[in-house]
Amino acid sequence: xxxxxxxxxxxxxxxxxxxxxxxxxxxxxxxxxxxxxxxxxxxxxxxxxxxxxxxxxxxxxxxxxxxxxxxxxxxxxxxxxxxxxxxxxxxxxxxxxxxxxxxxxxxxxxxxxxxxxxxxxxxxxxxxxxxxxxxxxxxxxxxxxxxxxxxxxxxxxxxxxxxxxxxxxxxxxxxxxxxxxxxxxxxxxxxxxxxxxxxxxxxxxxxxxxxxxxxxxxxxxxxxxxxxxxxxxxxxxxxxxxxxxxxxxxxxxxxxxxxxxxxxxxxxxxxxxxxxxxxxxxxxxxxxxxxxxxxxxxxxxxxxxxxxxxxxxxxxxxxxxxxxxxxxxxxx
Amino acid sequence: xxxxxxxxxxxxxxxxxxxxxxxxxxxxxxxxxxxxxxxxxxxxxxxxxxxxxxxxxxxxxxxxxxxxxxxxxxxxxxxxxxxxxxxxxxxxxxxxxxxxxxxxxxxxxxxxxxxxxxxxxxxxxxxxxxxxxxxxxxxxxxxxxxxxxxxxxxxxxxxxxxxxxxxxxxxxxxxxxxxxxxxxxxxxxxxxxxxxxxxxxxxxxxxxxxxxxxxxxxxxxxxxxxxxxxxxxxxxxxxxxxxxxxxxxxxxxxxxxxxxxxxxxxxxxxxxxxxxxxxxxxxxxxxxxxxxxxxxxxxxxxxxxxxxxxxxxxxxxxxxxxxxxxxxxxxxxxxxxxxxxxxxxxxxxxxxxxxxxxxxxxxxxxxxxxxxxxxxxxxxxxxxxxxxxxxxxxxxxxxxxxxxxxxxxxxxxxxxxxxxxxxxxxxxxxxx
Numbered sequence: 001x002x003x004x005x006x007x008x009x010x011x012x013x014x015x016x017x018x019x020x021x022x023x024x025x026x027x028x029x030x031x032x033x034x035x036x037x038x039x040x041x042x043x044x045x046x047x048x049x050x051x052x053x054x055x056x057x058x059x060x061x062x063x064x065x066x067x068x069x070x071x072x073x074x075x076x077x078x079x080x081x082x083x084x085x086x087x088x089x090x091x092x093x094x095x096x097x098x099x100x101x102x103x104x105x106x107x108x109x110x111x112x113x114x115x116x117x118x119x120x121x122x123x124x125x126x127x128x129x130x131x132x133x134x135x136x137x138x139x140x141x142x143x144x145x146x147x148x149x150x151x152x153x154x155x156x157x158x159x160x161x162x163x164x165x166x167x168x169x170x171x172x173x174x175x176x177x178x179x180x181x182x183x184x185x186x187x188x189x190x191x192x193x194x195x196x197x198x199x200x201x202x203x204x205x206x207x208x209x210x211x212x213x214x215x216x217x218x219x220x221x222x223x224x225x226x227x228x229x230x231x232x233x234x235x236x237x238x239x240x241x242x243x244x245x246x247x248x249x250x251x252x253x254x255x256x257x258x259x260x261x262x263x264x265x266x267x268x269x270x271x272x273x274x275x276x277x278x279x280x281x282x283x284x285x286x287x288x289x290x291x292x293x294x295x296x297x298x299x300x301x302x303x304x305x306x307x308x309x310x311x312x313x314x315x316x317x318x319x320x321x322x323x324x325x326x327x328x329x330x331x332x
Numbered sequence: 333x334x335x336x337x338x339x340x341x342x343x344x345x346x347x348x349x350x351x352x353x354x355x356x357x358x359x360x361x362x363x364x365x366x367x368x369x370x371x372x373x374x375x376x377x378x379x380x381x382x383x384x385x386x387x388x389x390x391x392x393x394x395x396x397x398x399x400x401x402x403x404x405x406x407x408x409x410x411x412x413x414x415x416x417x418x419x420x421x422x423x424x425x426x427x428x429x430x431x432x433x434x435x436x437x438x439x440x441x442x443x444x445x446x447x448x449x450x451x452x453x454x455x456x457x458x459x460x461x462x463x464x465x466x467x468x469x470x471x472x473x474x475x476x477x478x479x480x481x482x483x484x485x486x487x488x489x490x491x492x493x494x495x496x497x498x499x500x501x502x503x504x505x506x507x508x509x510x511x512x513x514x515x516x517x518x519x520x521x522x523x524x525x526x527x528x529x530x531x532x533x534x535x536x537x538x539x540x541x542x543x544x545x546x547x548x549x550x551x552x553x554x555x556x557x558x559x560x561x562x563x564x565x566x567x568x569x570x571x572x573x574x575x576x577x578x579x580x581x582x583x584x585x586x587x588x589x590x591x592x593x594x595x596x597x598x599x600x601x602x603x604x605x606x607x608x609x610x611x612x613x614x615x616x617x618x619x620x621x622x623x624x625x626x627x628x629x630x631x632x633x634x635x636x637x638x639x640x641x642x643x644x645x646x647x648x649x650x651x652x653x654x655x656x657x658x659x660x661x662x663x664x665x666x667x668x669x670x671x672x673x674x675x676x677x678x679x680x681x682x683x684x685x686x687x688x689x690x691x692x693x694x695x696x697x698x699x700x701x702x703x704x705x706x707x708x709x710x711x712x713x714x715x716x717x718x719x720x721x722x723x724x725x726x727x728x729x730x731x732x733x734x735x736x737x738x739x740x741x742x743x744x745x746x747x748x749x750x751x752x753x754x755x756x757x758x759x760x761x762x763x764x
Contacts, residue, residue, distance in 0.1 A: 062419045064442045069418045069659040153593070154585030155602050156523075172523070177588040179532075180743060201588070282408060283732060284532030284588075284739070297412030298728045300441075 056080055056306035071302065080307035089286070090308075096197030097288045097312075100206060101270040101319075103198075107210050108266060109259070112217035117247070119218065120225045130219075137215040145279035148208035152176035152280075176204040177280055201285055209276050213269070217262055224258030225251065260327040264320045271316040288312050367398045367667050372413060372425035374652075375404040377592075377611040378688045379481060387684075391674050398667055407431075408533070411728070414657075418443040423657035426668045430477040430655040432468035432720065433534070433727050439471045440725040444655035446474040450669045460678070460692050468651040468720050477653025478672045479691040484647045484718050485542055486710065487634070488612055492627040493604040496521050503634040504644075506546060506572070509605075513581040516604050524583035526576060527603040529591045532739045537731050538648045539607065540738050541721050543569035545646030548639040550719025552734070557724070559759040561734070562752035568636075570741050570748050577742050587743055599624060607633070609650060610689055613707065630707040632714060643717035689715070726762060733758050 013021070023031055057080070058073035084090045119130055136144070151159040154175035161173040179201040181190045193199070228251065236246045274289040283294055288308055296305025373384055381404050388400035403425065405413055411434060417424035418441075430444060438444045451458060458466070461479050469477045489502045497516045503509035513525040529535040541550040547565035554560050561567065576582035583603060586594065591608055598606035599615050599622040606612060615621050616628035632645035640646050654672040656665055674680060681690040685704050689711055690696050702708055724730055733755060741751035 062415060062441065062443070064418055064658040067659055067662060068421045069423065070421065071419050154588050155527075155583065155597055155600075157600060157602070173585070175584045175588050178584065178743070180587075181745070278408075282531065282533040282590075283735065293412075294732065297415060298732070299726070300415055300437075300728075 052306045053310060055303050056310050058303045060301070060303035060306070062300060062302075073303070076303070080303050081311070084304070084307055084311065090291070092197070093286050093288050093291045094315075095195065096202065096285065097271060097315075099197035100202065100273065100287060101267060103203075103206050104210060104213075104270050105263065105266060107206070108214060108217045108262070111210075112214055112262075113221055113255075113259075115214065115218035116221035116225055117251075119222050134215045134219060136212045137219075139212060141212070141275040142279060144208065144212045145276045148204075148211075148276070149177070149280055152204050152208070154178065175200070177201050179281070179285055201281060205277055205280060205285065208280075209273065212276075213266070217266065220258055220262050221255060224255035228254045256327060260323050263323050267319050267323070268316050271312050271319075365397070367664065368401055369398060369427065369664060369667055369671055370401045370403070370423075370425050371671065372403050372405065372410070372417070372428045374407050374410055374429050376407065377614070378483075379684065380687065383684055383687050387675055387680060390680070391671060394674070395667075395670065398671075400671060414438075414443065417657060418659060420659065422661060423659040426657055426660040426664050427671055428655050428657055429480070430469070430653050432649060432651045432653075433731070435469055435476045436471050436723045436725045437727060438655070439474055439476050442658050444476055445658050445665075446476060447478055447656070447669075447672075448473075448475050450673075451475055451478070454669070454673055460694055462691075462693060462715060464649065464716065464718050465651050465691055468649050468718075469653040471723060477655040478676050479651060480654045480672075480676050481650075481652040482689050482691040482696075482715060483609055483650035483652065484689075484715050485538070485607055485609055485633075485650070486612065486647070486707075486714055487631045487645075488598060488606040488608060488616065489629050489631060490598070490601070490604045490624055490627050491629045492624070493521050502629060502631045504632075505634050506636050509634040510581075513576075513605070514579075517581060522602070522604050523580075524585075524603060525581055526586075526605040527583040527589060527594045527597040528586045528607055529589050529594045530573070530582075530586040530739065530742060531588055531590050531593075532735045533590060534731060534735075535591050536735050536738055537721055538650065540566075540569055540573070540734065541719055542607065542633070542646060542648035543572055545635075545640070545648065545717075545719040546633055547572070547636045550646065550648065553722050553724070559730075559756045561737075562749070562756045565639075567748075567752050570738060570752055573738070573742050574744065574748050578744065587739065596621075598628070610711070613705075614686075630710050632710055633717070640717060643713065645713050645717035647714040647718045649718040649720050729762060730759055733762075 055071070055073055057075060057077060059076050059079075060071055060073045063070060063072045115133065119126065119133065123129075139147070153159070154161065154173055154177065156162060156165065156173050158173065158176070160176065161170070164170045165173065177200075179199040181194045181199060182203075183190045183193065232250050232254075233246055236250060241249070272289045273287065274293065277285050277287060277290060278293070283290060283298075286294070289312065292305045292308035292312065294305075295301045295308060371388075373379075375381060381402075384402055384404075388402060391400060392398060403413075410429065410431070413425070414428050414430075414434075417428070428444065430438060439446070462482075465479045465482055466475065469475060469479055487502070491502075493516060494500075494502065494512065497512065497519055499512055499515075503512050516522050516525040528539050530539065541552060544550045544552065544565040547568040549565055552559060552561055552566055561570070573582075577584065577586070583589075583597065585597070589597070594603075594606055595608050595612045595615055597603045598608070598612065601623045612628075613630055617625050619625055622628075633647060635644065635646050654675060656668045656672070660668055676691065678690070678692040678695050681688075681692060682695045682698065682700065685695070685701050689705075690701070695701060696708065696712065705711065721727070722730060737746075737751040737755040737758075740746050741748045746754070
């Protein structure tokens with residue numbers, strides 16, 4: 001009986017070997033060309049992020065000693081995070097931020113998809129319509145804020161008030177940018193909405209922000225819609241599917257990946273929304289990003305400001321995780 | 333062969349180094365090295381961008397080797413820019429515009445240097461600047477900024493509207509003011525007689541302190557450094573502001589208005605009264621911005637009977653000075669002072685009287701000022717009647733608490749007394 005030669009399993013390459021192979025093999029040029037971008041990312045994102053994280057774990061102050069400025073960071077561990085979580089104003093800021101995010105996202109999904117669906121139809125002047133729709137996105141955020149500041153001016157001469165007064169829709173001007181409670185005549189509802197972060201100024205700002213950002217959402221969704229083959233719709237029509245069913249069972253599942261990207265992108269943006277709110281309200285509408293700025297740059301507490309920033313990042317990350325998880329589940 | 337070429341190459345390099353070295357030395361003798369002085373300033377009306385650029389050009393004429401590089405930022409961004417500049421090893425801005433509310437903070441943390449030495453040596457007549465201005469920019473004997481802007485608030489009213497309501501002059505007391513507002517509203521001359529800047533921002537604290545001043549004194553802290561917003565004039569001020577809002581005498585837009593917005597309401601004839609910084613004087617008589625040209629009057633503030641006897645007014649200070657950043661390189665500090673001395677000098681301030689009220693009494697009382705500003709007597713009266721906001725090292729934290737509770741008290745979200753007590757309690761907790 002002859003014994004069969006047993007092939008020994010290939011030896012697992014060591015980490016050094018694998019790195020060497022990766023760098024010297026067919027990917028050499030790939031890594032070489034990526035290197036500048038990687039170095040820039042490390043320099044402008046990774047290192048500042050680690051530095052900010054270090055600050056969030058310290059009692060950070062600015063000191064100038066012998067004519068040289070520097071940042072003094074005294075290690076306090078998780079103290080900044082714990083202080084924030086015990087502070088009622090942090091929770092109010094969190095609720096206001098989440099309200100801003102939820103309402104904005106709902107508007108973007110519904111109106112954004114609606115706009116995209118409209119732009120996906122063929123009609124006379126479609127190209128011009130698409131260009132016009134895209135204009136608000138091109139306006140700088142600060143200019144947009146000033147524009148809405150004039151529209152929402154609470155005097156008679158404010159653009160919106162003037163219009164509503166001329167149409168006799170209101171008796172006296174409304175102070176759109178005052179964070180006053182909604183429905184004051186129904187106390188329980190008013191209190192509940194205030195608790196959730198909804199007030200007149202917040203809703204006005206959402207309108208101003210959506211005017212600028214809706215076009216980019218619509219354009220991205222439109223790009224997704226245009227990749228869907230027409231045959232799908234033709235087959236559905238032959239089968240007698242209604243327009244709503246075609247949308248629900250063809251359009252929506254096929255634009256889901258684009259929608260997920262849009263949702264992740266917009267969640268990140270909405271969680272750190274700052275310019276419009278600060279320009280119009282300064283510290284009067286303290287969403288998390290305003291609170292982070294105020295802690296760091298007004299109060300000089302860079303540690304606390306960094307801690308708020310990291311919490312914003314963490315919340316955005318958790319939300320993005322659920323989006324992505326849902327997307328993969330649907331694809332499977 | 334190789335050695336020969338090497339020797340030639342080294343020789344050529346040596347010669348060129350010698351030549352460049354010699355020419356540099358010659359140049360250094362011929363002209364001093366150019367100096368770039370980075371100056372942080374506020375984009376605003378009054379001493380505007382163009383006025384500052386003109387001052388910079390004049391300074392450059394006197395000192396051709398010095399170039400002034402300005403950065404203009406809106407007021408809400410100034411403090412953060414100074415802070416981040418202080419965190420750098422070498423200052424991003426050598427000279428900064430410092431607001432009086434930052435004096436204590438900058439002194440405590442050493443962000444800017446005391447100017448006592450420079451002032452002692454170079455300013456011949458420091459008493460030429462009113463003591464109230466020096467007080468705002470000094471702490472514990474240290475002068476942290478050289479007075480540049482003598483900004484303060486004036487009381488403005490529309491004489492045409494008041495005449496329609498049957499009043500020959502503006503109010504002298506708070507009771508008269510209230511009466512005039514009620515009559516103006518009752519006769520439908522104006523829907524909201526008064527508009528102020530009660531947006532949740534620093535302007536609200538200014539108005540609160542000034543109103544407290546009108547009721548007796550603008551002190552929000554007692555001599556021991558304890559907050560006292562829940563008693564005396566500070567509490568009366570809060571009750572007054574709430575009452576004006578509740579009774580529809582103050583425009584509800586005040587709660588969302590900053591100073592320029594409130595000024596625009598006055599200049600467009602939407603309000604009979606406005607309490608604001610001196611820039612309103614220019615706006616109300618500018619045909620391109622105002623619908624009330626010739627109708628606006630600058631006046632002393634009405635005060636509660638029996639109070640403010642010496643001044644017969646009660647204003648709020650918004651003094652700003654020029655300061656040298658502590659991390660400015662030592663070689664630049666003398667130039668930084670030279671620029672400060674130039675920009676704040678009576679001669680330069682006299683050239684820009686149409687822009688701002690000068691800090692120097694000699695300029696403020698000059699025939700030129702009297703000719704340009706027919707309200708100069710009222711200006712002097714209000715300047716002498718200023719109250720300062722609290723001089724505490726953590727002022728911006730304290731201010732944010734005041735802003736929040738005063739705003740909520742005016743809008744009625746919480747009762748005035750509760751807001752005042754909560755404000756005091758929260759400020760006290762900062763020190764525990």
